[in-house]
Amino acid sequence: MQATISAMASKNICTRCLRMAAVPAARPAARHAANRRTFASSAAVQSSKQRQIHHSARQSAAPGVDSLHQPANEAPPYSTPRGRTTDKQRDGSQVMLQPNNLFHSFSNSPSPAIRQRAAVMKQNAYCPHPEHQATRTPTSPNDLESRKTGSLPPAHVRYECPDCGIPVSCSEEHFADDYEAHLEICDQLREINEDDHDLVSGRFFPEFEYPAATMDEAQVNLTNWDTLMYSREFNAVNDERAMRQVTRLLTYPITVGSVLHELSPYNISKSGRLTSEGLRSMSALRYTLHPPRSGADITVKGLRPNPPPVRIFILGARAESSLPREVWLQLSHLFPRISFHLIFIGPESMANRDHEFPLPERTPSNPFGAIVEDRLGGQMKISTYVDYFHTLHEAQHFGPFDPYFDAVVCFHPGLGHPASSHEWQQTLPKLLDMKVPVICTGYTDFDMKRDIDWVKTQAGGEMDLLLEPGENRFRSLRWDLNDLDPGDVSCGNFGVWAFRGKRYEADNYRAKGEE
Structure with a gap:
């Protein structure tokens, strides 16, 4: 009789509630900790008051794509596998990098894909120092190529900035001489470095679990990323890096x-x-x-073109x-x-x-x-x-x-x-x-x-x-x-x-x- 009542109850309870109910009673903290997440974007300060969000089953997407969209005449960046995350990645046994250890220079990266990317950059990218000769026609007023008016022959990048870990100059001397111009993008380059290492860290990516369709009466709020994800019942994203990855x-x-x-x-x-x-x-x-609404349904009477x-x-x-x-x-x-x-x-x-x-x-x-x-x-x-x-x-x-x-x-x-x-x-x-x-x-x-x-x-x-x-x-x-x-x-x-x-x-x- 008890089994019959449980089976009837399970038809009226969502999958998430059934999973939470399956947690042993001796672990109430673990049962409630899964719901304590907060939304935050890269432009907003995280709120001290956490919000509990109840959401239904999710559809998992791959943690990345093989190539991100690049402008014309640009090479695609790194590649990441498109397979599903495994149970070992969920429990952390295959994690290669921890969140507090994501910064590595491209040439000394623990990831072979990023080391290969550094080698490609050193073979194709040129030093932006003004003393070099131009290698192409500038495409915009902010293009660093427009500054090149010197007589030195073009040279490939070799020296990696110690702050961002990306090869940006042909030598340490040119890097020091042009350091003021590099400071304008150094913070963004370091952020790119850490985000790239995060994708190959081997961690589980809960931010790539997307919600299914919601009921028609639930209106979506398209004011910004935070309101969209909240109204569409996305998994709560409480980290700026995770927010950057999912919006990409x-x-x-x-x-x-x-x-x-x-x-x-x-x-x-x-x-x-x-x-x-x-x-x-x-x-x-x-x-x-x-x-x-046309009144259509699955019955013969409800058929509509x-x-x-x-x-x-x-x-x-x-x-x-x-x-x-x-x-x-x-x-x-x-x-x-x-x-x-x-x-x-x-x-x-x-x-x-x-x-x-x-x-x-x-x-x-x-x-x-x-x-x-x-x-x-x-x-x-x-x-x-x-x-x-x-x-x-x-x-x-x-x-x-x-x-x-x-x-x-x-x-x-x-x-x-x-x-x-x-x-x-x-x-x-x-x-x-x-x-x-x-x-x-x-x-x-x-x-x-x-x-x-x-x-x-x-x-x-x-x-x-x-x-x-x-x-x-x-x-x-x-x-x-x-x-x-x-x-x-x-x-x-x-x-x-x-x-x-x-x-x-x-x-x-x-x-x-x-x-």
Whole structure:
């Protein structure tokens, strides 16, 4: 009888409560300690009053991706395994580095991957001292290459800064002579050093356990990272480093969702940066993304026709196409009543996905060799095309396009970058013809301004700005290092803006004197 009552009770109790109830009564402290966590971001001071959060079962994601998103003509940084954490990692028996022992110079790192990365930097990166000759054309006013006016031949970096542990100069003399300029980024470089060692430390990463879909009545708060994670019932993150690690992956789906959601922080207020044309385009998408309740259910009487999925074209896809699928599922959880079709397009869209090679053969039913992943959570489908978008557009592979169901996203596209702008010259006219929103991100304000100026020049006035350029509220809180230039420090999706091909409204002609 007691077993029957327990079985009936277990149907009404969540998995987390059952696990907590299974803890022996002699250990009450251990039963309650698991819930005592606090939220904190890298910009906020941790509160002394801890909050207890009850959350349901979680979906675990990998602790990292093989390659993070880098600008054009930059090399990808370190690689980390994508496997699941094991029980040995959970109990700490395979931990290589402790939280208080994460700082090591790259050349003397206990991780072979980071030592190899240091060797690559010493073979390719050049000393930024002004006495050397320039090795390339500066790409921005803050580029250290613009200072080089000397006569000394270029020299590779050899000397590692004792404070950040990263090779930044060719010799100790040049390091000491240019120490004042290095101090501007030394703190960020040390933070990058410790974050990289944290990923290879072997610890268990509870911050990469993502929540499943919540009930429709639970509204999400898209003010900032803290409010989002609290309203979505993420595991409490009480460490700044863990916050940086988790936002490095989530910045991709959350950036898209924060722009398209009806509760978006980007609105037509003075600080919202959304233009009147942007409100028209976003309202069309939000009409589809937030449908009214139709009374549908699983019975025959409750059958209703389903609308087509919302298509999001991610052009120039690189590292975001190899993100764990649990990360992209967080986008569908923001819109629980509709389905998505993510389409990754670009010649590098299969980077770091070697386990899926060789690519599918091009057949009449699959003319462009698409890699299709469906049944992801029941609400998402992902297709990957290793080709240019203008090639697919000219073949009318995706047409027709609908502003109520389609949107384009470009993560760090480098539209105006000297090394990559030529690749977008044939694609931009196709984007303007589609008349759908194009959401773009950038590494810096200068990067976004350069892209906007290039689009305006190429479009010849046939474009509307939907979202004014500015800082992205859901940018990555973690800094990234360019291995080919140790002085180039940036963060993923720092800024966001949007545009669309100009739309012309037709009106009835009324002759002079007509009412």
